[in-house]
Amino acid sequence: MLRKTPLYDQHLNAKLVDFGGWEMPLHYGSQIEEHHQVRQDAGVFDVSHMTIIDLTGKKVRQFLQYLLANDVGRLKTIGKALYSCMLNENGGVIDDLIVYYQTDELFRMVVNSGTRDKDIAWITHYAKEYAVQVQERDDLAMIAIQGPQVTKKIKDLLPATALSLKPFHATWENWFIARTGYTGENGFEIMLPAKEAPELWEKLLANEIKPIGLGARNTLRLEAGMNLYGTDMNENCSPLEAGLNWTVAWKPLDRNFIGRVTLQAQKDSGNHRIMIALVLQNKGMLRDHQAIYTDNGEGYITSGSFSPTLGRSIAFARVPMGKYEQVTVQIRNKTLVAKVVKSPFVKNGNVLI
Amino acid sequence: MSEIPGNLKYTESHEWIAEGEDGIVTIGITEHAQQSLGDLVFIELPEVGTEVKQEEICGVVESVKAASDIFSPLAGKITAINEKLVDEPEIVNSSPYQDGWLFKLKPSESLDNLLSHDKYREITEN
Numbered sequence: 001m002l003r004k005t006p007l008y009d010q011h012l013n014a015k016l017v018d019f020g021g022w023e024m025p026l027h028y029g030s031q032i033e034e035h036h037q038v039r040q041d042a043g044v045f046d047v048s049h050m051t052i053i054d055l056t057g058k059k060v061r062q063f064l065q066y067l068l069a070n071d072v073g074r075l076k077t078i079g080k081a082l083y084s085c086m087l088n089e090n091g092g093v094i095d096d097l098i099v100y101y102q103t104d105e106l107f108r109m110v111v112n113s114g115t116r117d118k119d120i121a122w123i124t125h126y127a128k129e130y131a132v133q134v135q136e137r138d139d140l141a142m143i144a145i146q147g148p149q150v151t152k153k154i155k156d157l158l159p160a161t162a163l164s165l166k167p168f169h170a171t172w173e174n175w176f177i178a179r180t181g182y183t184g185e186n187g188f189e190i191m192l193p194a195k196e197a198p199e200l201w202e203k204l205l206a207n208e209i210k211p212i213g214l215g216a217r218n219t220l221r222l223e224a225g226m227n228l229y230g231t232d233m234n235e236n237c238s239p240l241e242a243g244l245n246w247t248v249a250w251k252p253l254d255r256n257f258i259g260r261v262t263l264q265a266q267k268d269s270g271n272h273r274i275m276i277a278l279v280l281q282n283k284g285m286l287r288d289h290q291a292i293y294t295d296n297g298e299g300y301i302t303s304g305s306f307s308p309t310l311g312r313s314i315a316f317a318r319v320p321m322g323k324y325e326q327v328t329v330q331i332r333n334k335t336l337v338a339k340v341v342k343s344p345f346v347k348n349g350n351v352l353i
Numbered sequence: 354m355s356e357i358p359g360n361l362k363y364t365e366s367h368e369w370i371a372e373g374e375d376g377i378v379t380i381g382i383t384e385h386a387q388q389s390l391g392d393l394v395f396i397e398l399p400e401v402g403t404e405v406k407q408e409e410i411c412g413v414v415e416s417v418k419a420a421s422d423i424f425s426p427l428a429g430k431i432t433a434i435n436e437k438l439v440d441e442p443e444i445v446n447s448s449p450y451q452d453g454w455l456f457k458l459k460p461s462e463s464l465d466n467l468l469s470h471d472k473y474r475e476i477t478e479n
Contacts, residue, residue: 032392285415306394306417
């Protein structure tokens, strides 16, 4: 039996797929048109399958400084958000997440959908020592609104404090509204009581914000240079091997976090795999798991797809340490060349490569 | 319910075959196939002049989601390919039975083993 989000009835005209045990919209007609809709105008996503967790307790900040590879000590102002990996003792990525600083005794965390059970078990296990309460908020729905025209199109639906939010900040007068997203465009993510979600969804559609499925969500995040848990990283791969070095807070040096020792050793060795971004120079498609050949040995594509904005195929690949200008990939007995570029490929509607 | 024209023949792998008066057949993929693949972004077609066997892989259609081989429904020689699809694969989505044809072939065997539209409809419904 597949799980349904509170917005299931809003997706009846969509092509629905089993997405990690949830019945979710893949697209509402054309995945590529939906992609362009978000890059050029405004789109709305049902992301209620994501896991929202509230952490409360006097020592919650201290707890998160131990639990996460990024440092919540960097969160100085109320409402500020931080992206981080949660690691195991080997430095492998258990999950990636966003954590919001609400009060000194309350932080909200949004983790992935497919990792829900293991994350909650892991967090609860370590929370005990800090007397932190872990509460999953499955009473909430989550709606993402993304695109350059979003602010203009939601003026009458969100409070002024939300509309003026800086990137990676949140407010929670009524609904919890954050200026975050997974597309590389301006936008908001709204967490609200499940029963209020359908009405907001319909109002957004009435304001000419179009529904976007998970298919376009994937190509949007790939163009925006954002990792997807389970394909770009997992428990057998460290943040350093997933292009997430920037999310590890090495300072202060005396902050002990889970996985730090192994991760530090890997960094010091200077000989770990790295993630690179690729643009295929020929016609064809880069796909997950294809083998990549470099001067230093073999690697593989972690996420490959078609970039609707670039009109060609792009990918992330994990390869041996090295500096590369181009690599090759075997696709159906043909050797094709892919150029190594700096991620992201696209941001705020502009091609960056 | 996807469209299945009565004047065409079909395969279990969702190709359609149109008989021309000159003995040349035109081959494409069905409405059902394009719908389940979603937006097509890349198409690889056989070379004109190639001899193909029945059920030989002679091309590929790729959507954002997946790659799907094209099987030749008949043995024969490729006489033409739809060059327009190289730059505009989306034509197959918008017009799978007309402008989105894939290739033409001069068959070296009869068309008797291909599926009628009724048989093909049964397959897509199951």
